Amino acid sequence: MAFPQVEAFRGGENLIRVVGHRGARGVLPENSMLGFDFSLSIGVPLLEFDVVLTADDIPVITHNHRLHAPSFRDADGRFLSGEEPKVSSLTFEQIRQFDIGRLDGHSAYGQRFPDQAQLDGVRVPRLKDLLDLVADPKYGDAYLMLELKSDPDMAHDAVYRENLVGRILQEVRAKGLSSRAVLHSFDWNLLEECQRQAPDMPSSYLTQLPENADEVGEDSSKSVSPDFRGRPDEIPSMVKRAGGLLWCPYYADLTAENMARAKELGLCVAVWTVNEHEDIARMIDLRVDAIVTDYPGRVQRRLSDLGMRWHVE
Amino acid sequence: MAFPQVEAFRGGENLIRVVGHRGARGVLPENSMLGFDFSLSIGVPLLEFDVVLTADDIPVITHNHRLHAPSFRDADGRFLSGEEPKVSSLTFEQIRQFDIGRLDGHSAYGQRFPDQAQLDGVRVPRLKDLLDLVADPKYGDAYLMLELKSDPDMAHDAVYRENLVGRILQEVRAKGLSSRAVLHSFDWNLLEECQRQAPDMPSSYLTQLPENADEVGEDSSKSVSPDFRGRPDEIPSMVKRAGGLLWCPYYADLTAENMARAKELGLCVAVWTVNEHEDIARMIDLRVDAIVTDYPGRVQRRLSDLGMRWHVE
Numbered sequence: 001m002a003f004p005q006v007e008a009f010r011g012g013e014n015l016i017r018v019v020g021h022r023g024a025r026g027v028l029p030e031n032s033m034l035g036f037d038f039s040l041s042i043g044v045p046l047l048e049f050d051v052v053l054t055a056d057d058i059p060v061i062t063h064n065h066r067l068h069a070p071s072f073r074d075a076d077g078r079f080l081s082g083e084e085p086k087v088s089s090l091t092f093e094q095i096r097q098f099d100i101g102r103l104d105g106h107s108a109y110g111q112r113f114p115d116q117a118q119l120d121g122v123r124v125p126r127l128k129d130l131l132d133l134v135a136d137p138k139y140g141d142a143y144l145m146l147e148l149k150s151d152p153d154m155a156h157d158a159v160y161r162e163n164l165v166g167r168i169l170q171e172v173r174a175k176g177l178s179s180r181a182v183l184h185s186f187d188w189n190l191l192e193e194c195q196r197q198a199p200d201m202p203s204s205y206l207t208q209l210p211e212n213a214d215e216v217g218e219d220s221s222k223s224v225s226p227d228f229r230g231r232p233d234e235i236p237s238m239v240k241r242a243g244g245l246l247w248c249p250y251y252a253d254l255t256a257e258n259m260a261r262a263k264e265l266g267l268c269v270a271v272w273t274v275n276e277h278e279d280i281a282r283m284i285d286l287r288v289d290a291i292v293t294d295y296p297g298r299v300q301r302r303l304s305d306l307g308m309r310w311h312v313e
Numbered sequence: 314m315a316f317p318q319v320e321a322f323r324g325g326e327n328l329i330r331v332v333g334h335r336g337a338r339g340v341l342p343e344n345s346m347l348g349f350d351f352s353l354s355i356g357v358p359l360l361e362f363d364v365v366l367t368a369d370d371i372p373v374i375t376h377n378h379r380l381h382a383p384s385f386r387d388a389d390g391r392f393l394s395g396e397e398p399k400v401s402s403l404t405f406e407q408i409r410q411f412d413i414g415r416l417d418g419h420s421a422y423g424q425r426f427p428d429q430a431q432l433d434g435v436r437v438p439r440l441k442d443l444l445d446l447v448a449d450p451k452y453g454d455a456y457l458m459l460e461l462k463s464d465p466d467m468a469h470d471a472v473y474r475e476n477l478v479g480r481i482l483q484e485v486r487a488k489g490l491s492s493r494a495v496l497h498s499f500d501w502n503l504l505e506e507c508q509r510q511a512p513d514m515p516s517s518y519l520t521q522l523p524e525n526a527d528e529v530g531e532d533s534s535k536s537v538s539p540d541f542r543g544r545p546d547e548i549p550s551m552v553k554r555a556g557g558l559l560w561c562p563y564y565a566d567l568t569a570e571n572m573a574r575a576k577e578l579g580l581c582v583a584v585w586t587v588n589e590h591e592d593i594a595r596m597i598d599l600r601v602d603a604i605v606t607d608y609p610g611r612v613q614r615r616l617s618d619l620g621m622r623w624h625v626e
Contacts, residue, residue: 026428027340027610034354041347042430105618114590115339115428117355117610118617277427297340297430304431305418 003202005182006245008143009046009290010268016283017290018299018310019046019145021273022063026294028117029101030071031061033125036133043311044296045142047134048184048272051127051168052149058092059127059168062100065151070107072098077120079104088151096123113294127168131175141311144181145204145248145270145292146172150190155224161193169198187224188242195243204246204270205239209253236262248272248292251283259286277302284308316515318495319558321456322359322603323581329596330603331612331623332359332458334586335376339607341430342414343384344374346438349446356624357609358455360447361497361585364440364481365462371405372440372481375413378464383420385411390433392417401464409436426607440481444488454624457494458517458583458605459485463503468537474506482511500537501555508556517559517583518552522566549575561585561605564596572599590615597621 009017023035024044031049039047050063062068066084073079075097087095101122103110127146134142148168154160165183172178183194184204191203210229228235232253239247239262247262251271262269270290274283280302283291293299303310322330336348337357344362352360363376375381379397386392388410400408414435416423440459447455461481467473478496485491496507497517504516523542541548545566552560552575560575564584575582583603587596593615596604606612616623 028355037354038351041350042341043432044430102617103614105614110618114614115608115611116614117357118613119356295428298428300431301416301418301427301429304415305423 003245004179005143006202006268008141008180009145009182009246009270011287011289014307015309015312016288016303017046017270018044018296018303019048019270019290019292020044020296021048021292021294023047023049024294024296026113026115026275027297029103029119029122031063031125032100032122033129033133034117034119034122036130039296040133040139040142042297042300044300045139045311046145046290047130047142048145048147048292049130050147050149052087052151053164053167054087054092054095055089056091057163057167059171060087060092060095061125061127061130062087062095063149065149067095067098068109070104070109071100071102073100073102074098079107086151088154092126098124100124127171128175131171131177134180135175135177142180144177145184146181147184147206148187148190148194150185150187150224152224155187155189158193161190162197165190165193165197169194169201172201182246184246184248185224188226189224191242191244202245203243204248205242205244206248206272207235207239207253208250212250212252233258233261236265236267240265240267246270251279254283254286254288256286259288274299316558317492318456319515319581321454321493322458322495322559322583324600324602327620328622328625329601329616330359330583331357331609331616332361332583332603332605333357333609334361334605334607336360336362337607337609339426339428339588340610342416342432342435344376344438345413345435346442346446347430347432347435349443352609353446353452353455355610355613357613358452358624359458359603360443360455361458361460361605362443363460363462365400365464366477366480367400367405367408368402369404370476370480372484373400373405373408374438374440374443375400375408376462378462380408380411381422383417383422384413384415386413386415387411392420399464401467405439411437413437440484441488444484444490447493448488448490455493457490458497459494460497460519461500461503461507463498463500463537465537468500468502471506474503475510478503478506478510482507482514485514495559497559497561498537501539502537504555504557515558516556517561518555518557519561519585520548520552520566521563525563525565546571546574549578549580552580553578559583564592567596567599567601569599572601587612 020039022030028035069080101119182204186206247267272292333352335343341348382393414432495517499519560580585605
């Protein structure tokens with residue numbers, strides 16, 4: 001059985017897909033409608049983004065389960081300091097008071113994205129806002145890599161998981177977009193719940209070897225993934241056994257061996273988050289299916305130079 | 314007398330303007346509607362672009378007076394090879410057959426913009442298309458740095474100059490945008506003609522020292538500018554005497570001395586084309602009025618980190 005939302009991420013002869021990471025974080029504020037608009041406007045209709053639940057049970061698009069200080073400013077225009085409030089402790093209306101249009105260049109995180117446009121008055125979008133956009137018939141080729149972020153304090157609570165997954169599915173189904181989204185997570189328990197509630201929606205398994213986890217400098221998967229330490233070549237089989245159709249490894253974890261294994265198992269392989277020219281080149285050489293990147297134009301440029309495509313005519 | 318279209322480019326206390334060069338050439342195909350849309354969408358409403366006349370007297374937006382092989386593809390999707398046809402020898406309909414959505418990464422020119430998004434089916438816009446866009450009331454803060462490109466074979470023909478300037482002014486006036494555009498050129502004779510036909514529209518004088526001209530690797534000003542060799546500090550007075558209100562030097566030509574002289578003379582100083590981080594930093598230190606850049610997000614990031622603004626509230 002071929003799921004259209006898996007095939008949308010699958011590469012092929014002379015074809016590698018490009019996926020806009022959090023919209024296009026290298027170019028525009030992450031997880032903003034502006035970033036999604038940009039990615040769509042350049043012919044990159046595969047969108048990766050992160051969904052968290054607010055205190056009033058609204059699925060919103062933001063990466064961390066706490067407001068991320070280097071990109072959240074208060075009503076006075078100051079970047080947050082001190083303990084970051086949890087998204088789950090705030091209503092959507094409270095979250096909308098923060099401006100996510102700029103990056104704090106004095107933070108290590110901010111320094112990673114020196115080309116990101118800076119705006120004022122940009123708000124955290126709801127999942128619904130993005131679904132409304134891609135439900136427009138002109139974006140019929142858009143597919144969503146919807147990452148479910150679990151609150152690590154709650155991830156082991158089955159009722160919490162059931163509600164998180166249920167609320168997200170409710171919104172996706174209300175827009176008739178279940179065949180246009182894959183459910184994507186580091187949290188394998190959460191993906192099990194996804195499969196239980198939505199057998200029609202493929203699961204996408206994010207993985208990262210602990211030995212490479214410190215390279216990214218962001219919140220990671222440590223508490224919610226199986227322990228892959230020292231056995232990178234077994235990951236594809238574990239994903240397959242768990243019911244995954246997509247495997248999304250951290251790009252540094254990908255080898256010719258585990259890539260070959262994934263292909264034998266029929267997995268679609270989408271690597272994240274590939275930003276540097278030499279890493280993009282290596283992923284193309286390994287013939288991944290899809291490259292998740294903060295710089296979708298950069299990956300297009302490389303593929304174009306090689307005479308390769310990122311979409312089917 | 315203060316011209317609003319000069320004041321729009323003027324910096325001030327804690328304020329340096331950002332001007333999108335050919336839209337945003339580092340991010341999107343140059344001189345494309347997509348690039349202008351992008352620049353406007355990130356809060357950079359100052360747009361620099363180039364206008365050339367077709368054989369049927371349509372002002373179109375493209376940089377060179379010949380179709381530029383590294384960014385023009387024919388109907389078969391191949392980049393042009395051999396002698397590049399002149400824009401003035403083709404009708405608008407003929408020019409619209411070419412696709413400007415990609416860059417040839419095998420060319421030295423293409424290699425300069427490794428992050429530029431690659432698209433298919435992008436066409437050379439008419440000046441009218443951009444004027445229509447910025448005439449939309451939501452872009453009331455948009456101002457145009459309209460560069461007039463003269464065909465070097467024709468530049469010394471007064472009838473040619475009169476027609477070129479006349480056709481462009483006709484379009485700008487038809488949209489009621491004469492107070493939102495400055496007329497910008499390397500060709501001082503052409504700017505004299507602009508002042509004759511449009512005393513209400515300020516002239517912007519592009520300059521480049523011959524000793525720095527080879528750094529850019531593009532068609533340049535050599536045949537149409539006065540010879541500034543060895544006298545960089547005299548340029549501001551020459552611009553002022555010629556009737557200029559804006560001076561647009563190549564950034565490498567700017568010194569503390571000629572910058573101070575320009576300020577004494579009341580000139581607004583907009584430097585081009587500033588793309589590298591260290592050059593952006595040096596231009597900010599020199600307190601230019603405006604920075605013309607292929608990477609407007611990058612300049613915003615730098616200004617934001619310094620607590621500086623690029624627009625007046």
